[in-house]
Amino acid sequence: MEKKKAKEDGCVVFCGGKGCRKAGSDKVRAALEKLAEKEKVRLTVAETEECMGKCSQGPVAVVWPAGKCCVELSKKDAADLLELAADKKGE
Numbered sequence: 001m002e003k004k005k006a007k008e009d010g011c012v013v014f015c016g017g018k019g020c021r022k023a024g025s026d027k028v029r030a031a032l033e034k035l036a037e038k039e040k041v042r043l044t045v046a047e048t049e050e051c052m053g054k055c056s057q058g059p060v061a062v063v064w065p066a067g068k069c070c071v072e073l074s075k076k077d078a079a080d081l082l083e084l085a086a087d088k089k090g091e
């Protein structure tokens, strides 16, 4: 079933608002996608069209299955984001 598949894969949803883009969300996203590919981790990476309301703390992303909101991200946080998204505790 699709619902289970999404849970197993993990998902990181980046804020696509202007503030987070200006703060470098694209670079964090690129670093995460590159690391997931390198580590062979199945991961869904997406982006909202609108601001998540935490502009002063950007870049912002929400990581599933934990549903955790991560703020002030940088490229060096890619490994932590990947680990959090691959966490199976939410199952």
Ligand code: FES
Pocket: 015, 016, 017, 018, 019, 020, 021, 050, 051, 052, 053, 054, 055, 056, 058, 060
């Ligand atoms: S632009 Fe990302 S939280 Fe506002």
